[in-house]
Amino acid sequence: MGPSKDIENKEKSNSMLTAGQVAKLLNIHINTVRRWSNLGILKCYRIGPRADRRFHKQDVASFLKR
DSSP states (O other), X not given: OOHHHHHHXXXXXXXXXXXXXXXXXXXXOHHHHHHHHHHTXXXXXXXXXXXXXXXXXXXXXXXXXX
């Protein structure tokens, strides 16, 4: 089962993923996740006073289907 299926199977949860969780899920470095979000390749949401990145599972799944 690939990463896309893992995300779809966990869609019932409304929680968002951190950059570290996305990196681990995609088996890439966290800086790559940050760079992709900065470039608009991977949609992220900034939350809290530190503007931490969060990613909707559906957005990550859609990114993988490209």
